[in-house]
Amino acid sequence: MEFLEFLVGVEKLGGIEMKMRTESDVLVFHDETNRAGEKKLSGHILLFVPEKLRLFYSSSLFGEEEVELNPLKMLFSKIEELRRKFSAFHKFHFSEISGNKWTKIDEAGKQLVIFGVDALRSKGSNIFEKPLRCKIAVIFFPTPTSDILALYGGECRKEKIVRFNETILRMLLKGAVHYLYDEDNKVKILKIITDGKPYHRKLSEDRIVWRLIEQSLSGNLKKYVEIPLDAEILHLASDHRKYSKDTENYVYANMLQLADMLLGSVIQSCLKGIKWQKFSPDIDKKSIIAYPVKEMIDKRKRGKNFVHSGHYKSFAISEACIANGEWQFEDIMTKEIVINDDLNGMTLFDLEGMK
Secondary structure, eight states: OOHHHHHHTOSEETTEEOEEEEEEEEEEEEEEEEEETTTTEEEEEEEEEEEEEEEEEEETTTEEEEEEEOHHHHHHHHHHHHHHHHTOOSOOOGGGOOOSSOOHHHHHHHHHHHHHHHHTOSSOOSSSSSOOOOEEEEEEEOOOOHHHHTTSOOSSHHHHHHHHHHHHHHHHHHHHHHHHOBTTEEEEEEEEEEESOOSSSOOOHIIIIIHHHHHHHTTOSOTTEEOOTTOEEEEEOSOGGGSOTTSHHHHHHHHHHHHHHHHHHHHIIIIIOOEEOOSSSOOOHHHHHHHHHHHHHGGGGGGGGGGGSTTTTSEEEEEEEEETTEEEEEEOOOOOOEEOTTOTTOOTTOGGGGO
16 A cells, blocks of 8 residues: 555554645535425525545654545546446436335435435545545525515516525535635635526626635635636536536536435435334335435534544534524524334334345
8 A cells, every 4th residue: 555545544653643634626516495394495505526635644754745636536436336336327306206115216316315425524434435525515594585685686576586595605605615614624616516597597606706706805705715716607407418428517417416415315304304114115215315414414413522523514504594684594403303103113224125
């Protein structure tokens, strides 16, 4: 094993403390939802996938050594393997999960979510050769009232709504990079790829990207966050079958589908609730597929010990609202698992029968 490869997996060597810092050049994949959960909230997800990840290990004995990874390529390779294994060449879409019979397509969806959860690790990866250090940020918010929309420009309601959503998206992006990264873990945003064109027009680069660039130039963005002048928003249909396999768009479409599955799993875990019930005759497929995300989010319940988790600072999930003219934010926890009375000893996650 090469010495640098060995260093990636250790923090101490022969009693010598190893310090690590990272630099991530990321692509940000964006998806959204409407009328989620009992409160019918809207929501956005940002999935941060490094196209280039540099890890720097340093010590007084060895100096500084560098390892460079391509998490985007590593994650895409696993997704392609999954598609071949289960003949799952369809478009993954959480809201379209249905039926009572568990199929290999459902298993593929579950495995995709498991891959996504593992890709969020900063240490202790169970699937990838090395932790990919991907991250997600999710925000939910109520439909804006007429009074709130009156604060936004635009000649018609639909234009005011899209500007409201652009503001939310910009706040989410800024808050995410400030919280999920730090001085020892720098981030450079290369591009934002959004699923299709969800509004009557494209998302405005001026109102999202360039507002943040302006804040960076004025010192209102953390120094460990970089948004280059050529950063852009790419609107892309998320069906990978529309693109040639040897294109970037094919890779990006697969990542958009992963973002969709992770967002759906967050909604199921936090806004709807995971249900325990029999595999037969009725199963809750969405609960089965979303459960790995619930397990990850529940690590926050460890309190101070959460800092030792491989998922520490890998996700942020919150609900936002405007109260007294100001934005207020609250972390969202998972709902308690709903247990049916007629289980007869069977549990939802007796997954031996699902392998």
